[in-house]
Amino acid sequence: MLSASARPYIDASVPVLREHSLDITKVFYANMLGAHPELKNLFNMGNQASGVQQQSLASALFAYAANIANPAALAPVVTRIVHKHAAVGLTAAHYPIVAEHLLGAIKQVLGDAASDDLLSAWGEAYWLLANLLIEEEKKLYAATATTPGALKTLKVVRKVFESEHIASFYLQTEDGQRPGDFQPGQYISVEMQFDGGQRRQLRQYSLSDSQAAPWWRISVKREQAQDQLQGQVSNWLHDEVEVSASIQATPAFGDFMLTPVVSERPLVLLSAGVGITPMLSMLNSVRDLAPQRQVYFAHAARSPAWQAHSLDLQEARNRMSALEIALFYESLEGAHGSIGGVYQGRMDVCTLWAEALLHADIYLCGPLGFMQAQRQQLLEAGVAAERIQREVFGPDLLDHLL
Structure with a gap:
């Protein structure tokens, strides 16, 4: 728990961070990656x-300061961050480096306004969160029997272009086995x-x-490459990685997952x-393990021409009578309607499946604007917030706290 002496400084930081947090983080990354270029191997x-x-x-930073007295609001965020850190092999040894350059960036940007007392308070707040993340990451590494940063060699046994823009890669171990267990929704x-x-x-x-x-x-x-950094990996996979090639990958992580798969509740x-x-x-x-489950699947x-995985949808429809x-x-140009109902315009499942939504477990994934709009419509239709799960990364993870 944050000490009584530090709390006023963190509370007072909320409006300051609202104004200066982006400048602080720009300085932080520039200084840290300049001093530790090896960390570029971890960051995107x-x-x-x-x-x-x-x-x-x-x-x-802003969400943490604004919600530091509300651990219940931060708990789901912490869990998701822990999985992201494990997916890139972060360890306890990285946290002192981050602390040094984060506090240094606060001082550099705020100047004289960053008093010794304010920096001390932020140091305390940082290590309160860092120690929590370190412990949770240790637990996750142990639970998945994973050495931080460990990669496994996987062989591409099949490559399929699902649409003009999406390619699927089927991966097995070098001796032809499944690489490991995972929960649907993980990456x-x-x-x-x-x-x-x-x-x-x-x-x-994401595993698909x-x-x-x-x-x-x-x-x-x-991804359309805007420069030599963006889109590099996706274009490499599309253009260079063929059947029989080997790639290096981590075990599966992520807390956005369907549990349980077998359930009497609609999905x-x-x-x-x-x-x-x-x-x-x-x-x-669900198709393989609980094909009788009632499932409502909508995609925008x-x-x-941009619709991917039509064969997956067709196979699921053939094997799942309650799908x-x-x-x-x-645009409806080229639509044929053989897989399911086809509609033009924004997704509106609250009109389409109004009664079913009230009793279902609901999962969302897509651009932030899409998920925000769908979630708001679902809440207005009477769906309980705790039954709506979504997959988000980056700044989108915190939009409900800002």
Whole structure:
């Protein structure tokens, strides 16, 4: 618990962070990565270049200060951060480095306003959170029998282009086995090596097939490269990684997961764009393990040409008598309606499945605006907030706290 002497300084920091947190995080990353270039192997340098990483930390700083007396609000965020840290191999040894440069950045940006007492209070608050994360990360590494940063060699046994923009990679161990267990909705980190192994980048991709399948599958959207950093890994996978190639990947992490798969409760899966990938893992797991479960699956895309994984949806429909599918497109050009109901315009499941929503477990994945709009509609329709789960990364993780 934060000490009584430190609390006033943290409370007073809320309006300051609202104004200066982005500047602080920009200075923090520049100074830390300048002093420790080896950490570039852990951070997403594409997000660094675009500013997403800095905005994410800025949002986290503000949310932490604004909610420091409300641990219940922060608990789900902490859990998700722990999984993200484990997915890139963060260890206790990294936290003192972060502390040094974060407090240094606060001092550099705020100048004389960053008194010794304020910096001491933030040091106390930082280590309160850091020690919690360290302990939870140790527990997660132990529970998954994972050495921090460990990667496994996986072989690409199949590559399928699901749409013009999304390719699936089927992965097994070198001796043809499933790489490990996972819960539907979780993700893995994939490594790409640069400059003969001198640099690397990790990217997280949701597993997109059934937990009962004899492989892991990731389905990767080709990102349009804005510069030499953004889109590097997805374009490498699309253009360079073929069947029989080997890649390095982590075990599965992530707290956005369908549990239990077998249930008498209806299940609603709502996605947009590449957010379909964890939903397919959930759908296909139910298809294989509980095909009698009532499932409502809705997906939004620009047009049928952008619709990925039509074969998965068709197979699920063939094997699940209680499955309903609704596809929402901005443009209906090329739509045929053979998989499920086809609609033009924004997703509106509250009109389509009004009664079912009140008794279902609901999962959301897609762009932030999509998830915010769907969640608000669901709440207004009477769905309990605790039954709505969503997969978010970066600044989006904290939008409900800001």
